Amino acid sequence: MKLVVLGMLMMSCVALSAQQRPNIILFLVDDMGWQDTSVPFWDSITPANRKFHTPNMEKLAKQSMKFTNAYANTVCTPSRVSLMSGMNASRHRVTNWISGKDKSTDQEDLVLNSPAWNLNGLSPVKGINSTVHVTALPQVLKSAGYRTIQCGKGHFGTAGTPGADPLTMGFEVNIGGGALGSPASYLGEENYGNVPGKTNLRAVPGLEKYWGTSTFLTDALTSEATHEMDIALEKKQPFFLYMSHFAIHIPFDKDPRYFDKYRKMGLDNAEAAYAALVEGMDASLGTLMQYVADRHLTENTIIIFMSDNGGLSNPPRSGKANTQNYPLRSGKGSLYEGGIREPMMVQWPGVTAPGTTTRQYVCIDDFFPTILEMAKVKHYKTVQKIDGKSFVPVLKDPLYTDTTRALVWNFPNNRSNNWGYAWVSAVRQGDWKALYFQKTGKIELYNLKNDIGEQQDLSAVHPQKAIQMAKLLTEKLKSYNAQLPVVKQTGKTVKWPDEVNIQQR
Template sequence: MKKLLLLILTGIAVTAQAQQKPNIVLFVVDDMGWQDCSLPFHKSLTKQNRQFRTPNMERLAAKGMKFTNAYANQNCTPSRVSLMTGMSPLNHGVSSWTFHKDKTAGEGGDQNFDSPAWNMNGLSASPGIPNTVYASPLPQLLRKRGYKTIHAGKAHFGAFGTPGEDPLTLGFDVNIGGGGAGQPGSYLGLKNFGNNKAHSNPRAVPGLEQYWGKDIFVTEAITQEALKQLDSTGNRPFFLHMAQFAVHTPLEADNRFVQRYYDAGLDSTEAKYAALVEGMDKSLGDIMDYLERKKLDNNTLIIFVSDNGGLTDVARGQPRNQHNAPLRSGKTSGYEGGLRVPMIVYWPGVTKPATVSGENLIIEDIFTTALTAAGGSSKGLVQKVDGISIAPLLKGGKQSPDRTFAWHFPHQRAAGSPDVQPFSAIRKGPWKLIYLHKSQAFELYNTDRDISEVHNLAAAEPARVKAMAAELGKLLKAGKSNMLVDKQRGKSIPYPDEVL
């Protein structure tokens, strides 16, 4: 009898302890630019902000903290691997987006250069998989701490035919629609989300067969399925990785919202894009409504972030290369438009309502923040974690002015703006140095004074260029990051410190 009573009391204690851990919602948007919302991340509302309608982003910011200097990587898979591992791209080696096993996707445009070896198969929670980074993923760590772990939407953690293709191999208990593709075959249920009888479209959204042939957008279908999973968590805390395919191409009309943008005079492309944004925002609102209805909002950490800068040089409406202004360029570039992203955090009892931080942070910090919130630690993991907890910033603290971020993209894209080219970059405080691989030239900007990166100060600040290039070279070599290959010379271009 005493043993039975002890077991009951122990069970109650464990349940109470589990309930004290915050639920975690990581809401990741695909390709959403810094300006693609009605919530300003610049000094005031801009022309671009006025094109969009995102009341739930505004609602989340009113409850928590908005970050105006948050950074991700230049395109999707590198950021998603950083989110799951807490690693810098220089250390996880996934420097571009993954697709087919052992193949580099989306290359071309210059016969004189070639990509070096890189982890083209993405992330793996199992050792010994070629061309992957082996690490302890966030959902695996949270599951060990008692969390129900749910993935919903875009995964794109690893290439087709590798373990990382399936979110279940990374510690998720549930996978809703996630696979190896970086974009949906279609957003439309009437088109079966890209699925066909021949199963020949690798970008088709897996699962969700119950919605095939129905007039529903995949953004809505994924949200509905995620909320069903939240209803079955019992007393366990949950980790919901809500990773919408929106607002990635293909730009298909969401008929719930698109007419208002046609009526506002936007061209067809931009009207469809704005409707994708509003549909994504509705998903955020549906989740917030659920949390409030179930009285879970006071114990749920919500992190909203985009995986890279906004698309602007291809697929968007006219004029091109203006959609992220005042930031320069966009997705896949090393300029602010490619790296700076919208980010909002609400942590009950930690964040003060309607606060704004201009402190620098980077996407791998989310890993450490979420793990710390769950009572975990980055000690003893397979990987060395580069991200730090942003809890001090959420309480109004300041970042170290010496903290350094770095990026690496030794790849070529087949089409697009001249701004989109192979680069490595380093940021310290407001200063950012970009090393352009093909020309082996440097560009230096103070983004506090020159947010549009118009004035290259490399010639005026040779000592700063030399110091930052030396640090960047050291970081690249420490992470064994390979440089772009010069095919004419038959070897890699020099590291930035070697040029000077």
């Protein structure tokens, strides 16, 4: 009898502990650039801020801490694997976006071959070819008593591997998530790309009740998310909602609620559709914020807003290529700022001061340890080494500053030979940033405080600083056991950044 009572007491303690943990909504947008919002993340208002209408982001900004130096990876899958693992992409080696099983998404090059990167993505199971084996974030949260909800885009692992199914990673619920990253259609009238009797990996699964309706994909996902949160409340469980929208990824299907408004503003069809996707995403954010308020959950709910990579800056966007993310240079796929700097906000009642801004740089690797600290989860074990650093100290103090930390990116892959899209590594420390172009051996050096647009390469003006940054980049890459591309003619890898002669360039 005593053992039964003791067991019941232990169970009640676990239940009580779970109930005391905060709810967490991680709102991740796909392909949203730093300027694709009416919320300014720069020191001044830009034309893009005036073009987009995101009133709920504006509301969240007034209630939260805004991060003006938040970073992700250049494309989606590397960011999502870093988010779920806490690993730097240099270490997990999912350095490009993933597609079909065992198929590389790299373009062919006459001079270089890509290394044997993990082109099948993340796996919660050991021994899967070309994957990184990890203990995923939702698994740790689930073990701590959370109801873990994946809603929207998955794109963690290729079809036919365990990582393709979010349920294998610790999510209790999967709404719409699969192997591929872009939806076949946003339109309920088109069944979100599903055709009975035919297989289409880009078709969004699990939303059959909306087929044939006028419900836009963004809204269908939001509605299902609120339903799953209701279930968590009924079960008296804290919830972790990974609200991972497909928006604003292609295809640019027209959201009928907003499209005409942007056409009347003078935008062409492509830009109007893009802006409508942005506003539809913002409406989803507003619905979730209102849900939290209506159920009196605000004081115990953390909302994190983030994008997975920089904004598109070439077709199908309109206008001159690689100008859409002004004042940042380039866009999605690039290691220039336009490809990796993200709009980020965190609302944590009682911790973050409303309407504050921090300039401290953070990266998507940091979300894993930060979210677990927010959730009061301690003494957890993972099969992988965690590279991220909790930014809870930043949330508690917007003036917190650490300029000694080095953020590192590695893209030993070939997306395009223009605009920093191929064969490149980068490091940021303080205001300084260096890019190493692996094919040419060129080092570029920028001071982001003075030149956020990366227009003035200072490597010739400050060669010693360039050498120092190249050495730092090399040390960090080697510590991550990072990969480099291979020279076809010799079969050897390209030089490390600190092996090139900067002063002769």
